[in-house]
Amino acid sequence: MGESIVVTSGKGGVGKTTTTANIGTGLAALGKSVVVIDGDTGLRNLDVLMGLENRIVFTLLDVVENKCRLKQALIKDKRLPNLYLLPTAQTRDKDDVTPEQMLNLVTELKKEFDYVIIDCPAGIEQGFENAIVGADRALIVVNPEVTSVRDSDRVIGKLDARGLENHHLIVNRINYQMTKNGDMLDVNDIMDSLAIKLIGVVPDDRTITVSTNKGEPVVLDNKAYAGQAFRNIARRITGESVPLMDLSSNQEGFFSSLKKMFGIK
Amino acid sequence: MFDDNIIIKGNRDGINAIINMNKFKDFDEMLEALIKRLSIGKVFYKGSTLKITTEIKYINEKQFGKLKNVLFEQFLIKDCIFEDKEEKSSKTFSGIYEGRTKFLRRTVRSGQVINYPGNVVIIGDVNAGSEIYAAGNIIVLGALRGYVHAGFGGNSKSIVAAFYLQPEILQIADIMTRSPEDSPKPQYPEVARVKGDTIIVEPYLLNKFI
Numbered sequence: 001m002g003e004s005i006v007v008t009s010g011k012g013g014v015g016k017t018t019t020t021a022n023i024g025t026g027l028a029a030l031g032k033s034v035v036v037i038d039g040d041t042g043l044r045n046l047d048v049l050m051g052l053e054n055r056i057v058f059t060l061l062d063v064v065e066n067k068c069r070l071k072q073a074l075i076k077d078k079r080l081p082n083l084y085l086l087p088t089a090q091t092r093d094k095d096d097v098t099p100e101q102m103l104n105l106v107t108e109l110k111k112e113f114d115y116v117i118i119d120c121p122a123g124i125e126q127g128f129e130n131a132i133v134g135a136d137r138a139l140i141v142v143n144p145e146v147t148s149v150r151d152s153d154r155v156i157g158k159l160d161a162r163g164l165e166n167h168h169l170i171v172n173r174i175n176y177q178m179t180k181n182g183d184m185l186d187v188n189d190i191m192d193s194l195a196i197k198l199i200g201v202v203p204d205d206r207t208i209t210v211s212t213n214k215g216e217p218v219v220l221d222n223k224a225y226a227g228q229a230f231r232n233i234a235r236r237i238t239g240e241s242v243p244l245m246d247l248s249s250n251q252e253g254f255f256s257s258l259k260k261m262f263g264i265k
Numbered sequence: 266m267f268d269d270n271i272i273i274k275g276n277r278d279g280i281n282a283i284i285n286m287n288k289f290k291d292f293d294e295m296l297e298a299l300i301k302r303l304s305i306g307k308v309f310y311k312g313s314t315l316k317i318t319t320e321i322k323y324i325n326e327k328q329f330g331k332l333k334n335v336l337f338e339q340f341l342i343k344d345c346i347f348e349d350k351e352e353k354s355s356k357t358f359s360g361i362y363e364g365r366t367k368f369l370r371r372t373v374r375s376g377q378v379i380n381y382p383g384n385v386v387i388i389g390d391v392n393a394g395s396e397i398y399a400a401g402n403i404i405v406l407g408a409l410r411g412y413v414h415a416g417f418g419g420n421s422k423s424i425v426a427a428f429y430l431q432p433e434i435l436q437i438a439d440i441m442t443r444s445p446e447d448s449p450k451p452q453y454p455e456v457a458r459v460k461g462d463t464i465i466v467e468p469y470l471l472n473k474f475i
Contacts, residue, residue: 153374153394157373160371160374161291162290193390193408195372195389
């Protein structure tokens with residue numbers, strides 16, 4: 001029996017889909033069998049991040065409405081043989097799926113895969129309820145902004161009310177220089193107000209934009225700083241203890257620290 | 266196990282269901298429990314008039330419709346009357362020195378509402394966007410950043426105390442105040458209480474901190 005993990009945040013645009021794609025790919029790269037589910041019916045994006053948008057034939061909606069078998073809707077990843085994507089429909093909306101259907105679907109997938117990762121849509125309506133109903137644990141993505149922290153707080157409260165109390169925090173898009181100058185919330189400020197366990201910190205990295213557009217998760221890019229952060233998070237999810245990256249090594253300039261990290265002159 | 270979340274009893278007006286909304290996470294959970302409860306004697310309720318006594322402010326229009334639908338269609342209830350529980354129990358709480366107290370060992374997060382007819386002690390933070398209504402004192406062993414109303418029901422001797430007192434709005438009985446915006450934020454524990462007709466905030470122990 002595998003484990004199901006929902007990636008959520010409340011606020012939109014903080015990097016839930018990017019996190020889902022990267023952690024899913026990262027876990028698959030560690031040899032686990034993984035399926036990533038796009039929970040954002042009507043505004044799907046996970047397929048683009050994985051570079052699989054041209055291969056969608058059947059979707060999650062077809063599965064829950066018994067128009068096809070579950071196996072038919074799963075799309076095998078281009079790069080990793082043990083990674084699958086379950087895309088959702090673009091022409092339907094979130095109310096077309098019920099929590100019961102999602103729960104059955106996730107339970108079914110947990111039998112086949114080590115990890116089932118669900119990308120939650122923004123907001124706290126039906127789509128959110130659908131995404132969290134089958135989850136065993138939650139990853140909450142937060143940006144170092146007051147708005148994001150506040151929405152995450154609301155979401156954590158919602159998760160607690162649903163009995164999903166195994167949750168961890170991912171601080172995304174942190175900029176060491178700005179937090180040092182006091183222009184941005186730092187990790188401690190966020191931890192202080194949310195009071196939940198931290199599982200990883202992902203630095204702000206422009207390679208993310210490139211990887212999103214190319215459809216290649218940054219976690220496979222050994223040179224990218226953000227990729228390293230996502231690899232660490234994937235390892236922590238498997239239960240390994242990995243120390244947090246030292247973000248201050250980033251201070252003398254992004255590229256020089258990268259070169260230093262990988263020993264390139 | 267006796268469960269007092271939903272009490273069903275018969276009196277001279279007919280059948281009365283008293284639902285304590287505070288014991289449920291949300292409306293749907295309450296509805297589920299109510300259905301389960303009524304299913305036991307399904308035949309008994311057929312064609313009867315059911316009076317529901319609950320905190321009506323927790324139920325919105327749409328949910329009323331859903332509730333009525335279930336009652337009329339599943340249980341074939343003839344008529345359904347709603348009554349607000351609060352109307353009866355709006356007596357001033359007097360146990361602020363010794364009395365009924367609720368202890369919460371968690372952080373109260375944005376969007377969550379705590380409503381208790383007694384004192385409330387929170388071992389954790391009260392985050393911005395949450396609301397706490399207590400008939401007596403509110404004590405927070407952590408940071409208080411939400412909306413708090415102590416002495417709900419009119420006891421103006423109630424206090425609000427927190428390690429870090431920065432509420433959005435603080436209300437004691439019928440006096441309301443906001444945190445001052447630009448003043449320095451004290452890092453020591455504080456107590457808010459009513460003096461005259463205003464709310465004053467001072468350290469726990471005057472001599473220790475000032």
